[in-house]
Amino acid sequence: MSDTAQAIEVRDLHKRFGPLEVLKGVSLTAKQGDVIAIIGGSGSGKSTLLRCINMLELPSAGSVTVHGETIEMKTDGHGGLIPSNRRQVQRIRTRLGMVFQSFNLWQHMTVLQNVIEVPVHVLKQPRDEAIAVAETLLKRVGLYEKRDAYPAFMSGGQQQRAAIARALAIQPLVMLFDEPTSALDPELVGEVLSVIGDLAREKRTMILVTHEMKFARQVASHVVFLHGGVIEEQGPPQAIFEDPKSERLKKFISSIH
Amino acid sequence: MDLSLLALSPPGWGGVLLAGLFSSLQLAVGGYLLGLIIGIGGASGKLYGGPIVRDLLEIYTTLVRAIPELVLILLLYYAGTDLVNQLTALLGLPSVDISGLAAGIFVIGVVQGAYSTEVLRGAIKAIPAGQIEAARAYGMSPFMTLRRITLPAMLPYAVPGLSNLWLIATKDTALLAVVGFSELTLVTRQAAGTTKHYLTFFLAAGVLYLAVTLVSNIAIGAIERRARRGMVREA
Ligand SMILES: Nc1ncnc2c1ncn2[C@@H]1O[C@H](COP(=O)(O)OP(=O)(O)OP(=O)(O)O)[C@@H](O)[C@H]1O
Ligand SMILES: [Mg+2]
Numbered sequence: 001m002s003d004t005a006q007a008i009e010v011r012d013l014h015k016r017f018g019p020l021e022v023l024k025g026v027s028l029t030a031k032q033g034d035v036i037a038i039i040g041g042s043g044s045g046k047s048t049l050l051r052c053i054n055m056l057e058l059p060s061a062g063s064v065t066v067h068g069e070t071i072e073m074k075t076d077g078h079g080g081l082i083p084s085n086r087r088q089v090q091r092i093r094t095r096l097g098m099v100f101q102s103f104n105l106w107q108h109m110t111v112l113q114n115v116i117e118v119p120v121h122v123l124k125q126p127r128d129e130a131i132a133v134a135e136t137l138l139k140r141v142g143l144y145e146k147r148d149a150y151p152a153f154m155s156g157g158q159q160q161r162a163a164i165a166r167a168l169a170i171q172p173l174v175m176l177f178d179e180p181t182s183a184l185d186p187e188l189v190g191e192v193l194s195v196i197g198d199l200a201r202e203k204r205t206m207i208l209v210t211h212e213m214k215f216a217r218q219v220a221s222h223v224v225f226l227h228g229g230v231i232e233e234q235g236p237p238q239a240i241f242e243d244p245k246s247e248r249l250k251k252f253i254s255s256i257h
Numbered sequence: 258m259d260l261s262l263l264a265l266s267p268p269g270w271g272g273v274l275l276a277g278l279f280s281s282l283q284l285a286v287g288g289y290l291l292g293l294i295i296g297i298g299g300a301s302g303k304l305y306g307g308p309i310v311r312d313l314l315e316i317y318t319t320l321v322r323a324i325p326e327l328v329l330i331l332l333l334y335y336a337g338t339d340l341v342n343q344l345t346a347l348l349g350l351p352s353v354d355i356s357g358l359a360a361g362i363f364v365i366g367v368v369q370g371a372y373s374t375e376v377l378r379g380a381i382k383a384i385p386a387g388q389i390e391a392a393r394a395y396g397m398s399p400f401m402t403l404r405r406i407t408l409p410a411m412l413p414y415a416v417p418g419l420s421n422l423w424l425i426a427t428k429d430t431a432l433l434a435v436v437g438f439s440e441l442t443l444v445t446r447q448a449a450g451t452t453k454h455y456l457t458f459f460l461a462a463g464v465l466y467l468a469v470t471l472v473s474n475i476a477i478g479a480i481e482r483r484a485r486r487g488m489v490r491e492a
Contacts, residue, residue, distance in 0.1 A: 054394055086398075093396035100394075104387035107487040108409045118395045121405060150487040170395065 006068070007032050007174045007205045008053060013062035015048050016080075022048050024229035025062070030174060033203040037216035037237075040226035041252060046209040049226065050178050053207070054096045055089050058082060066092050067173055094122055097167030101179045103159040105151040111138065111162045112147040115169045123170065130169070137165040141195050157188030161195055168199075175199065175206040182211060213256050217241050225249050262454055263461055270448040270458065277444035278465050281430040283358060284440060288365025289426040293419075295366060296373025301403065303378050314374065321371035327432055333364045334436045357438045365429055369422055376418035380411035412484035420477040427469050441465060 008030040015023040022045040030036050038046045051057040053064055055071065060080045064071045071092060074084040083089045105114050115134040119125040138144045141161040151159050160180055167175055180196065181189045193215050199206065200219035210216050216223060216237065223240040225233045225248075233240065233249045244250045265271040299318070302310045321329065338355050345352055388410050392402040434443035441462055449458040 056390060056394055090396040090398060093394060096394075098391075098394040100387060100391065102387055104385075104391040106388055106391065106406060106410065107385075108412070108484075109487070117405065118397075121401065122396050152487055152489045 005032055006030070007034070007066070008207065009065040010049070010053065011063045011065070013049065013052055013064070014060045015045070015052060015057060016060045022229055023052070023059070026226070026229075026231055028224065028231070030205055030207055032205055033221075034205055035200045035219055035221045036207045037220035037223045038207065038209045038226060039211075039213065039216060039223060039252070040232075044226045045229055046226055047178050050176055050207060050209050053176060054093050054098060055083060056098075066095060090122075094118065094170055095173040096176055097170055097172030097174070098176045099160070099163050099167050099178070099180050102183050103151070103156070103163045105159055105163055105166070107151055110148050110150055111143060111154075111165075114151070114162060115166045118166070118170050134165070134169055137168050138162075140168075141165050142191075155188060156184045157191045160184065160192045164192075164195055164199075173205065175204060175208075177206065177208040177210070179209050179211060211256075213241070213253070225252065227252070259454060259457065262448075262452055262457055270444075270452070273444050273448060274441065274458075274461060274465065277439060277441040278469075280358070280438070281427065281440040281442075282469070284361045284365060284430040284433065284438075285423075285427045287358070287362035288369055288429070289423055291362055291366025292369025292373045292422070292426070295370025296377045297408070299370060299374030300377035300381055303374065304381060305399075318371040318374050321368055322375075326368060326429060327435065329368055330364050330429075330432050331435065333367055334360055334433075337363055357433075357436075361430070361433045361436075361438050361440075364433070365426060368429065369426055372422055372425075373419070376415055376422065377411065380415035380418070381407055383414040384410045409484075413481075413488055416477070416481045416484050420473075420481075423473060423477070424470055427473070428466065 006029055008028070010026060010028040013023050013026045013028075014021065026045075026049055028036070028049075038049065040046050048057055052059045053066075055064075058076075058081055059073075063073070069088075069092065072084045072088060073081040076082045105111075106117065109117060112131065112134055115137060116127065116130040119130040119133065120127050135144060135147065138147050141164055143158060143161055143165065146154060146158060146162070151162065154162070164180075177196065181192050184192060189212070193212065196206075196208070197215070197219050208216070208220070218237075220237050223234060223237050224231055225240065225246075227248050233244065233246045240249070241253060244253055261269060263269055263271045263274070265275070299314050303314050306314070324332075338360055341355055342352050384407065388406055389402060392406045397405065430440050431442035433440055434446065437443070445458050445462040449455045452458070
């Protein structure tokens with residue numbers, strides 16, 4: 001089975017932290033061009049699900065397939081799984097552009113250095129090519145003038161836009177966003193959402209964990225509601241937000257508004 | 258005070274003192290660098306190693322920091338050279354003449370390595386976890402993460418501790434006088450003993466050690482500014 005039209009396929013994913021089972025069998029498919037929004041209450045396992053996709057968190061059971069290639073796992077002898085091929089994981093990670101809640105830009109590098117770091121050192125692209133691509137991306141996110149600035153001297157919104165440029169620089173198959181605006185002051189949320197919105201409109205495949213319901217409704221092609229470690233309900237945004245079926249989703253949506 | 262005693266060419270002793278200073282600096286640089294290498298390995302082992310590696314490193318850092326440096330230096334110097342000789346004998350090789358410099362660098366390096374391990378371990382732990390997580394998320398191998406992210410990111414936290422260690426290294430070289438290594442302190446004692454002008458020579462040696470520290474401080478300042486380039490200045 002190597003269906004490369006499917007960017008990401010998560011099958012029956014389980015994750016436990018000690019006695020706490022956070023994911024209890026989650027399956028999720030992202031086709032090329034899908035924009036999947038994951039919503040749910042605090043602690044429902046949204047971040048954990050996202051982080052299992054690039055193995056920042058190791059699933060206890062289940063499988064993850066990226067672009068038709070299933071990540072090889074073996075049992076770790078303690079009831080969990082570990083990747084049996086570290087290189088494969090590293091290679092697959094270079095296809096997934098992750099954007100973190102707290103930006104996680106490398107503080108000892110300028111914006112430009114952050115953006116070319118992975119292309120040059122991991123993907124072994126020629127430096128001048130990587131710089132040319134990075135400058136184009138920085139113009140796109142409105143940070144060309146800041147290319148020689150260090151992250152600590154920039155606003156949160158600027159840092160997050162730089163982090164998005166860093167993710168785009170690897171020409172990712174899928175972008176993974178974990179609450180990209182939650183750490184921002186309210187007045188800075190808009191500039192970041194507008195960049196992400198542009199990416200969604202040009203049909204970039206992305207999986208987006210968010211608390212911004214209005215935004216999810218605008219840009220998502222598919223919304224997934226996580227609750228209690230399972231997908232409680234999923235569907236197109238109109239159905240989820242205008243016609244929720246399950247009581248929990250109804251409650252969740254009314255609690256947000 | 259008779260300053261002609263410090264003339265560079267005999268009968269002045271200036272040249273001898275400078276040669277001693279040069280030996281001291283070689284020892285300090287070599288020992289310090291060896292200590293740094295041990296420290297990087299030791300800190301990585303303490304943070305990421307298995308339980309056995311961690312226990313062994315704990316024994317190493319505890320022992321070195323518990324035993325007086327002079328005792329350690331005597332122990333390592335004589336035990337170390339003895340061990341090498343026994344080993345070569347065992348392998349049927351001719352006994353080698355271990356250079357005092359190599360032995361001295363080894364001794365200082367082992368001592369410095371224990372302190373470096375602790376300084377670097379603390380500095381690595383001070384790095385915000387997200388920095389290393391981002392490296393993993395973008396497919397960096399553990400070694401590349403160490404080289405490209407962890408080491409440069411911990412530098413601003415490590416520079417103060419590492420600077421102290423460097424200054425200590427320059428002074429620890431004086432302890433090697435006890436094993437007869439001709440570094441600055443030993444040649445100073447010889448000069449003073451021969452001429453009976455103790456004050457002149459020990460003051461001169463003090464000035465040389467002070468000069469090393471002052472020059473070091475300038476270099477440390479530059480390194481610190483470079484290491485902290487990405488950090489907002491504290492108010
Ligand atoms: N490393 C960990 N060790 C132990 N428990 C963890 C760990 N990471 C997450 N958890 C727990 O797993 C549960 C799900 O966490 P997760 O971060 O995935 O939730 P979330 O849906 O992203 O929540 P939020 O909206 O607050 O970000 C929480 O109860 C959390 O405390
Ligand atoms: Mg979360």
